[in-house]
Amino acid sequence: MSGLVVRDLRVVFDGFVAVDGVDLEVAPGDIRFLIGPNGAGKTTLVDAVTGLARATGSVRFGDDELLGRPVHRIARMGVGRTFQTATVFEELTVLQNLDIAAGAGRGVLTMLRRRRSVPAAVSSALETIGLADLRDRPAGALAHGQKQWLEIGMLLVQDVKLLLLDEPVAGMSHDERDATGELLRVVSADRTVVVIEHDMDFMRSFANTVTVLHAGKVLSEGTVAQVQADPAVQQVYLGVG
Amino acid sequence: MTVIVSQLFTGVSIGAVLLLIALGLSLTFGQMGVINMAHGEFIMAGAYTVFVLQKVITDAGWSLLVALPVAFAVAGLMGVLLEYLLIRRLYARPLDTLLVTWGVSLILQQLARDIFGAPNVQTRAPDSLTGNIKITDDLVLSNNRLFILTLALLAVLALTLTLRYTSLGRRMRAVVQNRDLAAVSGIPTGRVDRLTFFIGSGLAGVAGVALTLLGPIGPTMGTNVIIDAFLVVVAGGIGHLKGSVIVAFALGTLQSLVEYSTTVSVAKVGVFVAIVAFLQWRPQGLFTLRTRSLA
Amino acid sequence: MKTGMRLSWRAGLGFAVGAAVLFAVAPVALSDFRLSLLAKYLCLAMVAVGIGLAWGRGGLLTLGQGVFFGLGGYAMAMHMKLADAGPGEMPDFMQLYGQLDALPWWWRPFANPAFALPATVLLPMLVAFLLGSLVFRRRVRGAYFAILSQALAAAMAILLIGQQGTTGGTNGLTDFQGFFGYDLDDPVNQRMVYFIVAGVLLLLLALCRQLMQSRYGELLVAVRDSEERVRFLGYDPANVKLVAYVTAAGMAGLAGALFVPAVGIINPALIGIVPSIEFVIGVAVGGRASLLGPVLGAVAVAWARTTLSEEFPAAWTYLQGLLFVLVVAFLPGGLASVARLVRRRRRPPPDPAPVSPAPVLTQEVTA
Ligand SMILES: Nc1ncnc2c1ncn2[C@@H]1O[C@H](COP(=O)(O)OP(=O)(O)O)[C@@H](O)[C@H]1O
Ligand SMILES: [Mg+2]
Numbered sequence: 001m002s003g004l005v006v007r008d009l010r011v012v013f014d015g016f017v018a019v020d021g022v023d024l025e026v027a028p029g030d031i032r033f034l035i036g037p038n039g040a041g042k043t044t045l046v047d048a049v050t051g052l053a054r055a056t057g058s059v060r061f062g063d064d065e066l067l068g069r070p071v072h073r074i075a076r077m078g079v080g081r082t083f084q085t086a087t088v089f090e091e092l093t094v095l096q097n098l099d100i101a102a103g104a105g106r107g108v109l110t111m112l113r114r115r116r117s118v119p120a121a122v123s124s125a126l127e128t129i130g131l132a133d134l135r136d137r138p139a140g141a142l143a144h145g146q147k148q149w150l151e152i153g154m155l156l157v158q159d160v161k162l163l164l165l166d167e168p169v170a171g172m173s174h175d176e177r178d179a180t181g182e183l184l185r186v187v188s189a190d191r192t193v194v195v196i197e198h199d200m201d202f203m204r205s206f207a208n209t210v211t212v213l214h215a216g217k218v219l220s221e222g223t224v225a226q227v228q229a230d231p232a233v234q235q236v237y238l239g240v241g
Numbered sequence: 242m243t244v245i246v247s248q249l250f251t252g253v254s255i256g257a258v259l260l261l262i263a264l265g266l267s268l269t270f271g272q273m274g275v276i277n278m279a280h281g282e283f284i285m286a287g288a289y290t291v292f293v294l295q296k297v298i299t300d301a302g303w304s305l306l307v308a309l310p311v312a313f314a315v316a317g318l319m320g321v322l323l324e325y326l327l328i329r330r331l332y333a334r335p336l337d338t339l340l341v342t343w344g345v346s347l348i349l350q351q352l353a354r355d356i357f358g359a360p361n362v363q364t365r366a367p368d369s370l371t372g373n374i375k376i377t378d379d380l381v382l383s384n385n386r387l388f389i390l391t392l393a394l395l396a397v398l399a400l401t402l403t404l405r406y407t408s409l410g411r412r413m414r415a416v417v418q419n420r421d422l423a424a425v426s427g428i429p430t431g432r433v434d435r436l437t438f439f440i441g442s443g444l445a446g447v448a449g450v451a452l453t454l455l456g457p458i459g460p461t462m463g464t465n466v467i468i469d470a471f472l473v474v475v476a477g478g479i480g481h482l483k484g485s486v487i488v489a490f491a492l493g494t495l496q497s498l499v500e501y502s503t504t505v506s507v508a509k510v511g512v513f514v515a516i517v518a519f520l521q522w523r524p525q526g527l528f529t530l531r532t533r534s535l536a
Numbered sequence: 537m538k539t540g541m542r543l544s545w546r547a548g549l550g551f552a553v554g555a556a557v558l559f560a561v562a563p564v565a566l567s568d569f570r571l572s573l574l575a576k577y578l579c580l581a582m583v584a585v586g587i588g589l590a591w592g593r594g595g596l597l598t599l600g601q602g603v604f605f606g607l608g609g610y611a612m613a614m615h616m617k618l619a620d621a622g623p624g625e626m627p628d629f630m631q632l633y634g635q636l637d638a639l640p641w642w643w644r645p646f647a648n649p650a651f652a653l654p655a656t657v658l659l660p661m662l663v664a665f666l667l668g669s670l671v672f673r674r675r676v677r678g679a680y681f682a683i684l685s686q687a688l689a690a691a692m693a694i695l696l697i698g699q700q701g702t703t704g705g706t707n708g709l710t711d712f713q714g715f716f717g718y719d720l721d722d723p724v725n726q727r728m729v730y731f732i733v734a735g736v737l738l739l740l741l742a743l744c745r746q747l748m749q750s751r752y753g754e755l756l757v758a759v760r761d762s763e764e765r766v767r768f769l770g771y772d773p774a775n776v777k778l779v780a781y782v783t784a785a786g787m788a789g790l791a792g793a794l795f796v797p798a799v800g801i802i803n804p805a806l807i808g809i810v811p812s813i814e815f816v817i818g819v820a821v822g823g824r825a826s827l828l829g830p831v832l833g834a835v836a837v838a839w840a841r842t843t844l845s846e847e848f849p850a851a852w853t854y855l856q857g858l859l860f861v862l863v864v865a866f867l868p869g870g871l872a873s874v875a876r877l878v879r880r881r882r883r884p885p886p887d888p889a890p891v892s893p894a895p896v897l898t899q900e901v902t903a
Contacts, residue, residue, distance in 0.1 A: 050768065075770035087765045089758040096754050103751060104770030111752040158769055276679045327865060335679050336597045337864050340820065343813055344860025351853040464809065468690050471683045506698025513691040517670055517684065524674035 001028035002062030002078075003192055004049070004162055009057040011041070011048050011216075018044040019055065020216035026209075031184060031193045033203045033224075036213035037236065042196045043084060045213070046164045050074055050081050061162055076104060080160030084167050086147035090140030094131050094150060097139050098122045101154035121157045128183070129153035145176045152183060163193045169202055181206040243379040248501050249494060254386035256493025257393040260486060261451050262466050263473035264396055265444030267485040269320075271474050272417045273437055275328055276339040280470065281463025282349035283319055283442045287312035287449020288458040289357060291364045302367035305450065312446035320442020321435050329434070346463060353460040361459035370454060385454040392451055396444060397486055403440070404482070413437050476516050478526025488527060492516075547745065550828075551738070558734040568723045575730040575798040577838040578737050582791035584819045584834035585740050586784030591816070592824030593748060594780040595760030597678075600685035601788045601815045603692045604660035606807030608789030610696075611659055612796045613709035614643060615652035620713045623647075628711065635701040643702070649716070653793075660789030661782050668781045672774035677763070686809055693808030708803020715797040729797045736794060737831070740787055745827050747783065756780055788815075817856065820863050823872025833870060 006024035010017065019041045026032045034042050047053035051071040059066040066074050089097050095118065102121055103111070118126075126132040129149040134142065139150060148168055155163050165184075169177045177199070184193055184206055197203055203210065203224065210227045212219040220230040227233055262284060269275050290312040291304065298304040323345060331338045370385045404410035412433045415423040424430050452458065452466075473492060477484030492512055500508040520526075562574060583601050590596040617627035618639075630636050645651045667688065671681055696703045703709075718725040747753050755776055759766050763773045796802050805811065815834070822833020837859070844852040863870060 052764075070772075071764075071767040072770050072772045075768050081768060083765075087762055089761050089765070091761055092754060092757060097758075099751065100755055100758050100766075101769050103755075106751065111755070112746070112750050114746075114749050115751055115754075154769070270679075274679075276682075327861065331865060334868070336595075336682060337868060339597070339679060339682060340813075340816065340864040341861050344857040344864070347853055347857035347860065351850055351857070354853075355850060468683070468687050468809065472687055475680055475683055504698055506694045509694045510691045513687050516687070517667070520676050520680075520684075521670060521674055524676050 001190060001192065002161055003028040003030070004194070005058075005060045006045075006049070007058040007060075009045065009048055009055055009059065011044050011053050011055045017216055018053075019048060021057070022213070022216070022218055024211060024218065026192055026194060028192055029188060029190070031188045031195065031206060031208040033207035033210045034194060034196045034213060035198070035203060035210060036219070040213040041216040042213055043166055044216075046081055046166055046194070046196065049164060050079060072104075075158070075160075078159070078161035079164070080155040080158050080162070081164040082148070082151040082155065082166055082168060084170070086144065086151055088139040088142075088147050088150050088154070091138060093136050094126070094139055094142070095122065095135040097150060098125055098153055098157050102157035102159075104158070119157075121159070125153040125156045128156060128186070130179075145172045145180075148172065148180070149183070152180075152187070156187065161191055163187065163191055165193070165195045167196055167198065169197065169199055177202055178205075243377060244501075247380050248497050250380075250382055250386075252494030252497035253490060254383075254390055254493070255497055256490035257386070257390040258448075258451065258455070259469055259473055259493050260393045260489035261389065261396065261448040262445070263470040263477075263485050263489055264393070264400065264482075265441040265448065266470050266474050267477065267482055268400070268441035268444070269438055270471065271477070271479050271481070271485065272413065273434065273441075274335060274479070275324075275332075275438075276335055276342065276471075277320075277323070277328070277442075278339055278343040278467060279323060279346040279349060279463075280342075280442070280445050281465075281467035282346045282353075283316040283445035283463075284449040284452065284466060285349070285353060285458070285460065285463040286316050286319060287446030288364075288453050288462060289353065289449075290315050290446065291450055291453045292357070292362055292458065295364055300367075301365040302369060304365075305367055305370075305453075308450045309447060312450045313443035314446075316446025316449065317439040317443030320438045320445075323442075324435055324438040328438070329431070346467075350460045350463070357460070359460060361457035363457045364453040366454050389451045389454065392447070396447060397482065400440070400444070401482060409433075409436060472512075472516055474526075476519055476523075476526055478523070478528035481526075481528035484527040551742070554741075555738060558738070559731065562734075563727065563730070568726065571730050572726055572798065573842060574835075575726075575733045576795065577835045578733045579791045579795040579798055580815065580818070580838050581831040581834040582737055582740055582794070583788045583815050584822070584830035585737075585744050586787035587815055587819045588824055588827070588830035589744055589747060589756075590780045590784040591819065592826070592830070593753060593760065594756045594777055596777055596781055596784075597682040597816070598685045598781065598784065599682050599809075599813050599816065600687075600689040601784065602689045602807035602809075602812035603685075604664060604785040604788035605792035605795070605811075605815075606692060606696070606802065606804075607660040607663060607792065608656040609792030609796050609802035609806070610703070610709065611646060611652055611656040611789075612793035613712070613802045614646040615649060616712045616715060616796065617709055618643070618647040619649075619716075627709075629704050629707070629709070630701065633701050640702050656793035657786045657789045660785040660792075664782045664785030665778065668778045669774070672777045672781075675774075686812065689807065689812040690809050693804040696804045696807075704803070706804060708801060708806070709796075710801040710803070712797070712800055720797060720800065726798075729794070733794050733798055736790060740790070741827065741831065743783075744787075747780075748827060752776075752779065814856075817860055817863075819870075820868075821859060821870055823870030823875075825869070826872035829870050829872035 004024070004026040006022055009019055009022045011019040022045060034045070036042055044053055048055035049059050049066060051066065051069055051074045055067060057067065061077065061079060064077055066079065099115055099119065099122055102119055126135055129152060131146060131150060131153065139147065142150060152168065169180050172180065181202060184195065187193060207224050209222065210224055211221045212227055212233050214236050219236065220227050220233045266280055269277050269280065291308040294304045294308050294311065295301065298307060327341055328338055331341060366385060370388055373381045373383050374387070375381050404414060412428050415428055416430050416433045420430060452462065473485055473489050477488040495515060496508045496512050499511040563571060566574060583605055587598065587601060590598050621627050626636065626639055671684060676684065697706050699705065712720055714720060715725065715729065718728065720726065755771065759773045759776045766773050792802065818834030818837040819830040820833070821837060822831065823829025841852060844855065867873065
């Protein structure tokens with residue numbers, strides 16, 4: 001297992017500094033929550049780590065530098081993410097979605113042939129995310145929460161070592177949130193997990209460590225209790241809620 | 242030396258024509274993202290407006306002047322009708338819009354054939370535009386080219402002022418930049434779309450009037466210019482007028498220079514290769530509007 | 537899997553029926569003239585198969601298939617011209633224009649069938665590969681790609697017209713006598729050409745079906761629907777699109793190559809902007825994302841054109857315009873989507889949707 005080390009990360013959009021010199025270390029196997037008010041730069045940070053946004057500084061995962069590599073190469077190095085609005089392939093079935101996620105390393109011949117059986121990783125992920133009965137449904141017909149789980153399932157079969165989840169429980173019911181949190185625990189057994197989340201209850205229940213971002217900078221970092229006790233955090237963030 | 246200057250002038254005047262035919266598109270395609278293949282037929286409608294008006298107003302100069310606003314209105318109304326009947330339903334499907342409007346352009350071409358006949362027709366140019374201005378013995382600038390250049394620059398100026406300083410312009414830019422936000426801020430996005438489309442299509446009509454000065458007009462004249470117009474906007478970049486302006490003159494000059502040293506057909510291919518090469522460097526065109534949508 | 541077995545059994549049956557119609561029914565039922573018309577339509581249908589793959593499945597609206605059709609057609613036509621002229625001689629039209637003393641260098645290799653035949657397919661694929669790698673890698677897509685592909689068609693047609701002396705200009709290449717030693721005026725040989733065309737079309741359909749049903753086919757749909765998402769799964773979408781685009785180009789090239797002996801002509805009017813976009817309408821009418829839809833649509837549109845355009849050219853143009861408008865705007869799935877709807881009506885409705893369960897976390901993750 002590897003950890004994530006971010007050094008002096010900066011992302012600038014047309015002169016606007018969205019991420020302003022962030023340093024971040026996430027230990028292997030950690031569940032790190034990334035919180036902060038809207039516009040703090042959380043999503044942009046994940047965009048930079050996954051190669052979507054251009055950034056300066058350094059992002060190392062294990063021994064590999066991620067910055068400057070194209071998105072698909074970073075993905076192949078074991079870094080996976082979900083999006084704030086669930087993006088699954090709506091016209092493909094749940095099974096097809098997972099099968100594609102599992103297949104980036106497949107050879108040409110395998111690609112040109114039909115899928116004869118369900119890969120073991122895919123069927124176990126179907127069980128894990130509770131969508132085994134719906135595997136032949138088009139993903140577009142799934143409920144919102146189910147799409148989020150499908151996305152997580154896609155990360156599982158993709159066999160990523162670092163998961164970056166952007167607001168995975170937004171719009172979920174209480175039960176669904178708990179189920180998702182449990183899922184994260186299981187998943188983090190052999191992976192490093194970074195979760196962006198607004199929901200404070202959810203964070204208290206499932207976070208290992210927390211980083212607070214504000215206006216593109218790290219405001220505070222530590223355990224849930226430490227962060228909650230930090231006066232600076234209370235002022236800009238928790239104080240509001 | 243004069244050869245180069247005279248080729249440059251040719252280039253600038255080709256650029257002015259490109260700019261005129263592309264200017265409307267830089268609104269409808271560049272700002273709204275609508276791929277309207279019938280834009281070329283709006284140009285044709287503008288050209289035929291001159292032809293029809295000359296039946297009524299015999300003086301070529303007056304008919305040309307009157308044709309400018311009339312063609313703007315005719316083509317603009319055609320655009321509004323098209324937007325209202327079809328394009329409005331297809332905003333989420335840009336590629337399908339392309340095909341649907343191609344169908345519309347086929348129908349409009351055939352209508353022109355049925356009304357005006359298939360062969361090209363000639364309009365009369367006013368005497369004041371048929372002459373030349375002689376600068377040196379080798380360097381002769383034709384009046385009609387100068388007129389088109391002036392017209393193109395005036396159109397750009399008018400459009401820029403409209404976009405920047407009128408409330409319609411501000412609304413148009415608001416809708417382009419964030420449609421949902423504009424809608425919740427109380428801007429009637431549907432009406433703004435229709436007005437934008439009116440102006441963009443109207444500019445096609447004006448371009449059509451200008452084209453009557455350069456040669457005969459006919460039902461297929463739109464097809465001949467539409468691709469060039471789209472290439473200008475693609476290379477210029479979505480959402481910026483100045484990109485289209487710069488690219489139009491650059492392409493005009495390039496074409497005239499390549500044409501001078503080879504042939505017209507090689508120049509066309511040269512322009513295509515140049516654009517593909519250019520897009521390697523700037524895939525979103527010269528100027529870009531950043532968005533963070535995944536699509 | 538049971539359903540998989542049944543599907544491929546049905547596909548086999550469909551294939552057999554198609555083969556029977558093309559090889560047994562059509563040659564008996566149709567006159568020589570009609571049969572050669574059908575050969576022409578089937579060539580156009582080959583282009584449609586490729587467009588169905590690239591556009592229907594891959595979302596690549598290619599408005600320049602005429603370029604590849606033309607490359608294949610001209611490659612074949614150059615070979616046939618040189619074969620007609622005999623070793624060392626110049627083709628008749630070059631002697632007629634009398635501008636050239638010798639065969640241009642780029643004509644020469646086409647005298648050799650071992651070069652010309654593969655070139656009909658490989659040349660279009662090469663051009664598609666070059667253009668595709670340039671634009672897909674730089675993420676030029678959607679409308680931009682469509683317009684560029686259309687501009688390529690325009691440029692190619694203009695280039696051909698401009699080079700009257702070496703390409704035949706507007707007239708193109710025509711008046712072929714023989715096809716690999718067989719006299720093309722002989723109806724028996726024309727039939728032979730028809731059979732070759734029909735056979736190749738079936739092969740291309742089989743190839744396309746394999747691609748559509750393979751894992752690659754699923755990935756292609758995924759790229760169409762969300763290119764960025766695919767990138768985050770570790771694939772390079774540029775490569776995925778490139779395969780579809782290059783395959784479609786190869787199919788169009790092959791179609792052009794067979795069009796020349798079947799119809800007897802290739803010229804710029806068959807490959808410019810207008811014919812290129814006309815290839816698309818048949819695909820839209822039949823159903824862009826289905827396998828057979830593009831073929832049936834292309835044949836139907838080509839047939840309607842022949843029937844109507846001679847007697848009522850105006851009516852045909854209006855109809856064609858209306859087809860673009862009505863089908864694309866209001867029936868984007870084409871006739872295939874109607875067929876699917878009818879089939880679904882007849883079948884009993886599927887099980888009611890299961891109630892969405894929360895994930896059951898009894899299972900350990902083994903992935
Ligand atoms: N592509 C972009 N262009 C310009 N500004 C952007 C872009 N993406 C994000 N931003 C800006 O960067 C800031 C951080 O955004 P984001 O990372 O989405 O915040 P968060 O996810 O913490 O709510 C915001 O002010 C946002 O407007
Ligand atoms: Mg965010």
